[in-house]
Amino acid sequence: MRILVTGAAGMIGRKLVQRLLEDEALGGRALEALVLHDVVRPEADSPMVTALEGDLSAPGAAEALVAHRPDVIVHLAGVVSGEAEADFDKGYRVNLDGTRALLDAVRQAGLHPRVVFASSEAVFGGPFPDVIPDDFAPVPLTSYGGQKLMGEILVNDLSRRGMIDGVSIRFPTICVRPGKPNRAASGFFSGIIREPLVGLPAVLPVPRGVVHTMASPRAAVGFVLHAATMDTGPLGGRRAVIPPGVAVSVGEEIEALRRVGGERAVALIEERPDPAVWAIVQTWAKAFEARRGRELGFVAEDSFDEILRVHIEDELGGRVPVAEG
Amino acid sequence: MRILVTGAAGMIGRKLVQRLLEDEALGGRALEALVLHDVVRPEADSPMVTALEGDLSAPGAAEALVAHRPDVIVHLAGVVSGEAEADFDKGYRVNLDGTRALLDAVRQAGLHPRVVFASSEAVFGGPFPDVIPDDFAPVPLTSYGGQKLMGEILVNDLSRRGMIDGVSIRFPTICVRPGKPNRAASGFFSGIIREPLVGLPAVLPVPRGVVHTMASPRAAVGFVLHAATMDTGPLGGRRAVIPPGVAVSVGEEIEALRRVGGERAVALIEERPDPAVWAIVQTWAKAFEARRGRELGFVAEDSFDEILRVHIEDELGGRVPVAEG
Numbered sequence: 066m067r068i069l070v071t072g073a074a075g076m077i078g079r080k081l082v083q084r085l086l087e088d089e090a091l092g093g094r095a096l097e098a099l100v101l102h103d104v105v106r107p108e109a110d111s112p113m114v115t116a117l118e119g120d121l122s123a124p125g126a127a128e129a130l131v132a133h134r135p136d137v138i139v140h141l142a143g144v145v146s147g148e149a150e151a152d153f154d155k156g157y158r159v160n161l162d163g164t165r166a167l168l169d170a171v172r173q174a175g176l177h178p179r180v181v182f183a184s185s186e187a188v189f190g191g192p193f194p195d196v197i198p199d200d201f202a203p204v205p206l207t208s209y210g211g212q213k214l215m216g217e218i219l220v221n222d223l224s225r226r227g228m229i230d231g232v233s234i235r236f237p238t239i240c241v242r243p244g245k246p247n248r249a250a251s252g253f254f255s256g257i258i259r260e261p262l263v264g265l266p267a268v269l270p271v272p273r274g275v276v277h278t279m280a281s282p283r284a285a286v287g288f289v290l291h292a293a294t295m296d297t298g299p300l301g302g303r304r305a306v307i308p309p310g311v312a313v314s315v316g317e318e319i320e321a322l323r324r325v326g327g328e329r330a331v332a333l334i335e336e337r338p339d340p341a342v343w344a345i346v347q348t349w350a351k352a353f354e355a356r357r358g359r360e361l362g363f364v365a366e367d368s369f370d371e372i373l374r375v376h377i378e379d380e381l382g383g384r385v386p387v388a389e390g
Numbered sequence: 391m392r393i394l395v396t397g398a399a400g401m402i403g404r405k406l407v408q409r410l411l412e413d414e415a416l417g418g419r420a421l422e423a424l425v426l427h428d429v430v431r432p433e434a435d436s437p438m439v440t441a442l443e444g445d446l447s448a449p450g451a452a453e454a455l456v457a458h459r460p461d462v463i464v465h466l467a468g469v470v471s472g473e474a475e476a477d478f479d480k481g482y483r484v485n486l487d488g489t490r491a492l493l494d495a496v497r498q499a500g501l502h503p504r505v506v507f508a509s510s511e512a513v514f515g516g517p518f519p520d521v522i523p524d525d526f527a528p529v530p531l532t533s534y535g536g537q538k539l540m541g542e543i544l545v546n547d548l549s550r551r552g553m554i555d556g557v558s559i560r561f562p563t564i565c566v567r568p569g570k571p572n573r574a575a576s577g578f579f580s581g582i583i584r585e586p587l588v589g590l591p592a593v594l595p596v597p598r599g600v601v602h603t604m605a606s607p608r609a610a611v612g613f614v615l616h617a618a619t620m621d622t623g624p625l626g627g628r629r630a631v632i633p634p635g636v637a638v639s640v641g642e643e644i645e646a647l648r649r650v651g652g653e654r655a656v657a658l659i660e661e662r663p664d665p666a667v668w669a670i671v672q673t674w675a676k677a678f679e680a681r682r683g684r685e686l687g688f689v690a691e692d693s694f695d696e697i698l699r700v701h702i703e704d705e706l707g708g709r710v711p712v713a714e715g
């Protein structure tokens with residue numbers, strides 16, 4: 066089994082690579098080669114890994130990757146929502162042209178790989194019902210959402226034509242995001258948990274009533290592994306799937322934080338309204354039915370407490386520093 | 391008022407140009423310049439017209455058009471469904487890259503024109519309800535439909551950002567299409583009327599029970615003129631509109647033909663099933679609610695008899711040759 070991961074130095078990419086190297090297999094087939102690509106050189110210490118650095122949208126870049134003849138491609142490379150909104154050209158170049166270059170290279174090479182495409186719930190735009198059904202019409206209200214939807218259309222079309230066997234995952238917000246804050250407008254959903262748990266201050270730029278759907282990084286890796294190995298027959302022409310997630314308000318996040326980190330943790334959150342972030346967040350959906358995703362075998366957490374527990378296990382070695390201090 | 395029409399040598403383009411030159415105005419403003427573009431040199435005999443020939447997706451082509459600083463752009467250029475399905479590269483190059491090149495050139499030039507984009511009901515893919523509501527989720531099942539949907543996403547995004555003021559018209563099948571048959575898989579809907587009316591044979595490749603939504607070329611021009619002049623405020627972030635049309639079965643088309651052309655006309659239709667055409671036609675929707683389109687002021691015919699009457703008036707000088715013979 067030969068696997069190519071784009072955006073492999075990113076948050077989901079790193080966790081996916083770690084998991085693949087631990088499992089040494091995917092879907093019952095032994096791992097032979099793992100080709101990693103990112104603008105930032107991906108790090109991985111294994112003889113199975115080829116780590117490549119570059120811009121996926123640059124001429125020839127996608128062809129060079131596809132020359133490794135992957136059986137599975139996990140396409141995670143992308144510019145996040147805030148950046149795609151701030152930089153029109155960059156968003157389209159990376160998110161649309163990069164995706165198209167990759168799929169074109171696959172087609173030209175005559176490979177027929179499984180392709181897992183990291184789409185987003187940002188393909189949807191309001192007005193929304195409280196719970197979004199699986200067949201809700203996607204009308205993006207950000208450039209990022211539009212670029213992801215265009216990627217989905219390509220994945221559908223090439224799959225229908227038998228050029229690839231694709232699955233697009235409409236990721237919910239992945240939370241608690243480890244590491245430094247990134248430029249995603251959704252960053253605070255993780256920041257208000259991650260920072261206080263280790264005794265650092267965090268800013269909350271939106272009201273506590275904001276409801277949003279989340280899944281852990283561990284669940285995100287699970288989505289990718291499932292999409293890479295599932296029977297795609299039941300998808301028909303509709304390759305984009307809404308996986309399950311936990312719909313939770315910011316206030317409920319804070320209560321879950323209080324249960325593990327106490328008042329000391331909660332006091333580290335400073336409410337400082339940011340109209341720019343608020344404007345973007347208001348265009349997002351609250352909750353999803355995700356019945357089809359569940360039926361197709363995608364699995365996520367059931368509560369925000371569980372998401373918090375996963376974070377403490379995977380990132381903090383089971384400890385809660387702020388509660389110990 | 392300066393107007394640019396791409397695909398101006400096409401069926402809708404020619405009728406639109408004729409109408410604009412007759413009206414000498416658009417939305418109450420006098421016509422100053424009409425820039426026509428197509429791969430086939432557009433013909434128009436007026437000092438107001440600049441006729442240009444070329445491939446819209448070729449480097450520099452879009453910039454050269456936009457240099458004429460249009461107030462309104464009607465973007466009709468495109469490769470039709472059958473051809474986009476048969477030639478993957480050409481479909482994406484013209485329908486996606488051509489549209490993107492045009493919009494990019496507009497953006498770079500800092501113009502903020504009204505842009506009318508010729509989308510299609512082919513953005514929808516089944517399974518369908520009998521009557522498709524306005525908020526039905528578009529999942530194209532042809533490359534052409536996907537390319538049109540990607541164009542809509544661009545029009546939405548650039549409109550939201552204030553770079554253009556766009557309207558995408560999800561055209562139903564335009565019938566009766568004058569002139570020679572083209573490579574659209576929908577060609578027979580017109581062929582079985584157009585040819586028999588003048589005493590020529592026509593082939594029907596699908597069963598008579600097939601229901602499809604149609605509007606006349608005159609109505610299509612009306613859609614474009616309305617989209618070019620309407621108040622776009624009520625569209626919000628949803629710039630794609632389903633205009634009204636007549637949902638009619640092939641059998642009903644034939645009965646309408648019988649009423650004006652008699653048995654002699656109907657006998658000229660030869661039923662010769664074509665599985666390739668049938669396969670494409672089965673992916674199409676039957677009928678549309680089109681309530682939003684009506685409320686937004688788009689107007690079409692109410693019956694197929696009316697569509698037939700428009701054809702006889704506009705194309706046959708009010709005569710029915712087969713009935714006279």
Ligand SMILES: NC(=O)c1ccc[n+]([C@@H]2O[C@H](COP(=O)([O-])OP(=O)(O)OC[C@H]3O[C@@H](n4cnc5c(N)ncnc54)[C@H](O)[C@@H]3O)[C@@H](O)[C@H]2O)c1
Pocket residue numbers: 071072073074075076077078102103104105119120121122140141142143144145159163183184185186235236237238239240247
């Ligand atoms: N994390 C989330 O909450 C979330 C939600 C919805 C969708 N997604 C999507 O999932 C994917 C992975 O998410 P993530 O959280 O790991 O994001 P991330 O930002 O951590 O990783 C994306 C990676 O793509 C790389 N990249 C950017 N431009 C590139 C280019 N031109 N060529 C090659 N690589 C490039 C970046 O360097 C980065 O390492 C992204 O496409 C993202 O849009 C993520």
Ligand SMILES: NC(=O)c1ccc[n+]([C@@H]2O[C@H](COP(=O)([O-])OP(=O)(O)OC[C@H]3O[C@@H](n4cnc5c(N)ncnc54)[C@H](O)[C@@H]3O)[C@@H](O)[C@H]2O)c1
Pocket residue numbers: 396397398399400401402403427428429430444445446447465466467468469470484488508509510511560561562563564565572
């Ligand atoms: N007529 C219909 O039933 C119908 C239905 C839905 C959508 N549409 C869309 O409406 C538009 C106009 O329809 P039409 O019936 O007049 O189509 P048409 O095929 O008669 O006209 C399209 C024109 O685009 C031109 N063209 C093709 N490639 C080009 C390129 N690379 N550069 C410049 N010009 C190019 C063609 O030469 C042609 O004259 C098309 O985009 C079509 O997809 C039409």
